[in-house]
Structure formats: structure tokens, C-alpha cells
Amino acid sequence: MIFIYIIASLLSNLLVQTSKNSSFVISGFEIIEFVFFASFFYFCLKNERAKLSVLIASIFAIGINVFLFYAFEKNFDFWNAILTTLLIIIYSILFFYEQVNSVNSLIIYQNFDFWVVTGCILYLSGTLFLFMYTSSMTDRERNSLWFVNFAFEIVKNICFSIAFLLARKPKQNILAPEFGNTNMT
């Protein structure tokens, strides 16, 4: 899923540079990106209530985004960026909360999903204001400031690369070797 998202992200960057209507490409990609991130959180979270909340909130947010996309094309990015970033940050907090309370005792940064989430929120919080003002910028301004997006894309992809590397490594529970066989009842 992450891999498909990266490919979609690369395609959108290419389209932004080549397309005449770059705002449309950016807006479309923002919705796709939110769908990817929300699905990732949906599959990552273990608590059923949290999963359900993510599902309902995401469907609701996508509905609003699609409506805004057609109704307020001019200001779409402003509201979309706020809505999706806030939701993803809330999902991340839910994810971190679940990880901290998890009994599997793995150090949080040994989990590949931690790095995916870190990449997501770093990228989204870094580009939130950029996307908020995309619609009100001229093409020249947008082109000049687009390096911010690229910078955070790089940060996000580094985090995702760490996640891919960790996903291949076997996980080791730091509490298990010492106290695993101490049942003496």
C-alpha cells in the first residue's frame, strides 16, 4: 500500500510540473493521499472502536472533501489541508497511544509502522500551510515554494525507507529473553 502511495506521489509531482492546471492535480492528489493514509491507520490500529472511528471519520472527511472540491474549487486546498492534516494527526495520536499501551514491549521505533506514521505526520505538518495557501498563490510563487514540498517528501521517503528496512528484520522483544521462562507455579 505504501509502495503504491509512493508511486502515486511521484506521478503527482511529475504532473504538477507538466500539467497546465496544477491546482487540480494537487487537489486530486490530496484526496488520494488522505485515502492512503487513512487506510494505513485503519489497518494498523488494533482497537476495534478506534478502527471504527477512523473509518467513519475518514468516510465523512472524504465526503466533505469531494463536496468542497466541486463546490468551492478556489478555496478547496485551504479547508482540505486543515481537515486531512488534523484528522491524520488525531489518528497518529490514537496510534501512538495504542503503541504505548501495547503489551508486546517492543521499543516503539523498532516497529515499521512507527516510521510510516512519523513520515506521514512530518510530511503533513510540514506542508500543511503550504497546501493551505496553494490556491491563493500565483504560479511563480508556487514554483518558488514547491521546494518545501520536495524537502518534506524526502523526509517522508527516508522514514518510509527505514520502515521498509525494519519490516524485513525479525522483531525482538527486549523483555522476553530475560524473563520469558520464569513461570514457576
Added chain:
Amino acid sequence: MTFLQIMDSSSHVPMVLFFGTIAMLALTIGLIVFIIFHQRRVMRYQMRLQKMEYDQQKMLLNASIKLQEEERQRIAADLHDDAGPLLATARLYLNENLVNLDKTTQLQSIYNAKQIIDDTIQLIRNLSHSLMPPTLKNFGLESAVSDLFQKISSSGSMNASARFHDYRERLQPESELILFRVIQELVNNILKHSNASFIHLTQNTNNNKFFIRLHHDGRGLTQADFDRLNKSSEGLGLKNIQSRVRAVHGKIFFEKDISQTHFKVTIELLKESSMVAP
């Protein structure tokens, strides 16, 4: 800086873009760092807890092994010091020379040997009963405890009474034996250390839980004392009580009565797969 230069050159891009991005990044990084440090703290705490539990289990296991060894030594000593000499004496009475003795002496020797063999049988029976009380096996915990308390009362040193309110169903034999051993150990401690004038035991059940409560008016322990002694190298008997209660997934509480004059010990265990009492 490029960011600021672009912003200065363009009046359309507000300052909020720069500071907003910085603020959002700071918040996000803060959140991630907080989560990492918080989780490390939680894990350190969990590890400390696990280590404490591990040490506690180790201590209980050692206590249990030590008790087992002491019990073996006691049985070995009883057999060696009591049964051995008795049987040796009986053998002396029944030696090969017996046939050469006169009839009266022969009869006297046989009678003496019979007496000694009877004593040995009694000794071995006592030893066997101390290992597994027949009253407990055949009639259940109520009878075994009443028997024990009757013996204490009849010795005149202390007034001991037991009352079982709801014992229609017997517990599993293993649970009953463990519970009886715990009661024996507690009573033994009260007799040895508390200087009490009475012990009263009550049994009850509530919500599929089986309760045994011991009351006495001597010097006793509170939960804090019990926990402290359990963690120290002293209090072998208490460690055994703890490990036995744990073995039946039960709980034990030591407390002072509301009146502050009596001490209470409550044993609580789940009434799993009990059997009908005779």
C-alpha cells in the same frame, strides 16, 4: 532563509506560512519525542516490575524447596530415630537364641516384640497421617479443621473453634490439602508467636468464591508486615503460605480488626470444580 526571501518579495504569501510550518513541525517533533521518551519510561517501569516478580518467584521457589527438604529430613529422622531402634529392639527379642529359652521367657519376649511392633505401626501411622490426614481425605476440610482445632483446645493452651457456614460442596482434593496446610501453618504461627487466648475460624462462600477467615486476639501481622517479611530473607513459613495460596490461584490478606484488638487473616480462592461433600 530562501523561504523568507521569497515571502518578502511576495506580498501574497503571508508570514503565517513560515511560522505556521515551523510551529506545526515543532509540535509534531515534540509529540514524537514525547511518545518515545514516555514509552521508554513505561518499559523501564515494566522491566522493574517483572524483575521484582521474578525475584519474588525465585524466593518462593527457594522457600518451597527448603520446606520440602526440611519435611524429608523430618521424615528421615522419624524413621531413623524412632522406627529404626524400635524394629531393632523387636529383632533382639526375636533372635535365633529364642528357641533355646524356656517357655515363659519365650512368651515374654514374643509379647514384648509384639508391643514394640504395635508401637512402630502407630508411629508409621502418625507419620503417614502427618503427610496426608485421613480425615481430610475421607471427610473433607471441615472435619479436618475441626479435628485440628479440637486437639488444640483439648491441650488447654488456647481456645480454638471453627465454623463452616457454607460447605455443601467440597473443593478439589488438591485445593483442600493446600488450604489445610496453609491453615495448619497459620495456626502454628499463632501458637508460636502471637500469645493469643483464642483462635476462631469461619468459612463462607460468596459469588463463587470460597473464604476462610481466622481471628485471634494475640500479636499478629498486617498486610504490610506480611509483604515486608515475604520480600526479606526471613519468614520461610510465610513464603510457603504465599506460594501455596498462589498455587491454587488464591489470595491471602492480613489485617487488623476494626476494633484494633484482633487480627484477621482472610484466604480467598475461586470455587472451581468442587465436589459434593459427604
